[in-house]
Amino acid sequence: MGTDAAALIGMGMAAAGFAGSGVGIGYVFGKMIEAVARQPGAEARVGKYLWIGFALTEAIALYALVVAFIIMGRA
């Protein structure tokens, strides 16, 4: 298998790491909507944690992207 083909396959597999992040972000925002629906007055306080949770979850997806770029750069 040539280096180019192996690099492409590696990049594809690294990019598949976005799946977990997609589920995670949906989960975080879903829980936020549920919490606000139960108690609308808590929106300001829970909203702070919403953005932190979203940022950390999305960071995992971007780490996967960085790994894909590293693989692209090496081959």
Added chain:
Amino acid sequence: MENPLEHFELHRVAELHLFGLDLSINQGVLTMWLAVAAVFTLFAVAAAKRETIPGMVQNLAEIGVEFIHDMAEDNIGPNGHRYVPFLITLFLFVLFLNMWGLLPGQFTVTSQLIVTAALAIAVYAISLGVGFYKHGIGFLRILVPAGTPGWLIPLMIPVEILSQLARPLSLAVRLFANMTAGHTILAVLFGMALSLPLWAGWLPFGLTVVINALELFIAFIQAYIFVMLSCVYFGDAENLAH
């Protein structure tokens, strides 16, 4: 299917070499000139009559200015109104450039890292300039937030310096990555829609309609986030409130 990254390449329209630098005019430059002309025309037409009860164009411009003005005052405080001209120009410029690439055959200028990096560096340079101008060398006090115990300070300073440096970089990368990813997805889907036989090709085509709508939304959101984070950084420089 051709390489989906191909439509990000720039082609020269007119050659121009000055002082040994390659200043050729390409599609990106033309698009940016067009953006400047469009924003300028919008405000020239809107401010021409200055009626008390605004007409349509003036109303549109007033909505935009008020939107940015409120955001600036929320984040920067009482001095916010001084930044509004810069912020509204930045917002409309970035919005126009983001949306322009969705038209057929046009080039998305903000999908080039160098363009977003230039904008981000301009914003950060302004925040640093204002910070040093207002607070002198004491501006470096923002590196140590209030209430840290003394032994933690030597560890905090490199971390704070890193987080300061990461700000313009993240501003640039966020806009660049969102725009590039969006337009690449569109290019891939269109290529798939064309290369598949007719009975299967309508599915990716339908997806392009949906994703085009999503891209319009993202163009607006990314311009808004860019300007709002600029407001937050200006606010940090104005009041040393960390």
Added chain:
Amino acid sequence: MGVELVVATCLGGGLGYLADLKLGTSPWLALLGVVLGIAAGIRNTLRLARELEEAAKGDGKPEGP
């Protein structure tokens, strides 16, 4: 907003890696750079979340009991 965390980490790692190349102490400085970058990224994200909430609360109702 997740970009903040990753960019700070990569910046720290990159600077650590460059310092490694110059001083020859690989790979420890790069590792230290990545750790500092993660800390800086988390600080940025937390600070941003806090400021966004304060800005949003500024024109909302005051916080309840």
